[in-house]
Amino acid sequence: MGDMEAGSRLGLLRRLDGPKDVLIPVLIGVLQVMGTRVVQTPQLSDGVLDRVPLDWLGYALLVAGPVALVLRRVHPTAVLLTVVGITSVYAVLGYAYGPCFIALMGAFYAAIVAGRRQVAWLTAGFWYVGLVLYLHLTRSTPGLFHDIAVASFLLLVLVLSEVSRIKHERVAEQARRSSEEALRRASEERLRIARELHDVLAHNISLINVQAGVALHLMDEKPEQARTALAAIKQASKDVLGEMRSVLGVMRQGGEQAPRTPVAxxxxxxxxxxxxxxxxxxxxxxxxxxxxxxxxxxxxxxxxxxxxxxxxxxxxxxxxxxxxxxxxxxxxxxxxxxxxxxxxxxxxxxxxxxxxxxxxxxxxxxxxxxxxxxxxxxxxxxxxxxxxxxxxxxxx
CATH class of the missing domain: 3.30.565.10 (Histidine kinase-like ATPase, C-terminal domain)
Known part of the structure; x- marks a missing residue:
């Protein structure tokens, strides 16, 4: 059981994209906390928003969203739903508006880029409608301009996420094609090597075999002809070694420079x-x-x-x-x-x-x-x- 848990943790770490998966959520968390502290003061007693000041729960909610983003590449749908829930609780409790929505935008982006487009768009629609209805029912809406601004910003984030997704998919497709092309070239090269070696070896070894048979047959009765056959064997052996060196030399050089030995x-x-x-x-x-x-x-x-x-x-x-x-x-x-x-x-x-x-x-x-x-x-x-x-x- 312990080995399985250790293997699961190791697999999770391998799927994370290094420091970037942690650094970006940390930056988002800092922006949400520090930015909200700056913009909350005018919202506490302006007579329109009347938001409540941050307390320990407010700070916890501002930090919880970025923490969830650490796993955005591993579980994009679960992270999206989690961050939507955290942001909704934050808004319902009446804390100040502002940078508190950065983690939510990041969750939508991660989900769309990961291919969870339908979930992201449906979640965005339901979340926006629910937020607007809640604000109107509780008579805490800042007005129509606020509703339009939130809708426009949310739509902009979704569209930019789609553009980024298309770019990522094109890069991935290009990498896949490059990999397939490399495999195809490697396969063709192996076939070329096998064909060249077969032609070189089959030809010369066949001649050596024939001449060896002739030499054995004539060894006792016609030693001079046997000597001629043995000389032919020696020459064929020399030829096969020379051609082997030529073929292998060309293969080593690849396309970097012209071969120094003549090609047949x-x-x-x-x-x-x-x-x-x-x-x-x-x-x-x-x-x-x-x-x-x-x-x-x-x-x-x-x-x-x-x-x-x-x-x-x-x-x-x-x-x-x-x-x-x-x-x-x-x-x-x-x-x-x-x-x-x-x-x-x-x-x-x-x-x-x-x-x-x-x-x-x-x-x-x-x-x-x-x-x-x-x-x-x-x-x-x-x-x-x-x-x-x-x-x-x-x-x-």
């Missing part, structure tokens, strides 16, 4: 083809149209799609297959086509269910393009990507 692009395809040829894959490149600089995003995506498609060829069709790579530069579109002549038995295992094909498709779709991956009618597999090239875009 179509100008690196010849080196990519050489690595696959070293693994035994026959690669036949073909280019149509006039090669030209591409936007960085299109260039990187095109390279990664070709890389992943060739990796899939070595993984599923075997290193002895032949892959044809077509790069076609159109006026507004870059077309990539990777076909292989793998045996029919290899095709069913290459259905788009792994990470490679979805990753390639995500890259294409992110640029507004498309990617299609399917078995060819007789044998082999085909990957076709269409990547739009913006008319006005920054190139590499």
């Amino acid at each position: 692009g179509l100008d690196g395809l010849e080196e990519l083809f050489a690595r696959f040829r070293a693994a035994g894959l026959r690669v036949r490149p073909e280019t149509r149209g006039t090669p030209r600089p591409l936007p960085a995003g299109v260039d990187l995506a095109a390279y990664r799609i070709v890389q992943e498609a060739l990796t899939n060829v070595t993984r599923h069709a075997g290193p002895q297959a032949t892959a044809t790579v077509l790069i076609e530069y159109g006026p507004r579109e870059l077309t990539l086509r990777v076909e292989d002549d793998g045996p029919p038995a290899a095709v069913p295992s290459r259905t788009p269910g792994g990470n490679g094909i979805p990753g390639m498709r995500e890259r294409a779709v992110a640029l507004g393009g498309t990617l299609d991956a399917r078995p060819l009618p007789s044998h082999g597999f085909q990957v076709v990507a269409h990547l739009p090239i913006p008319a006005f875009a920054e190139t590499r």
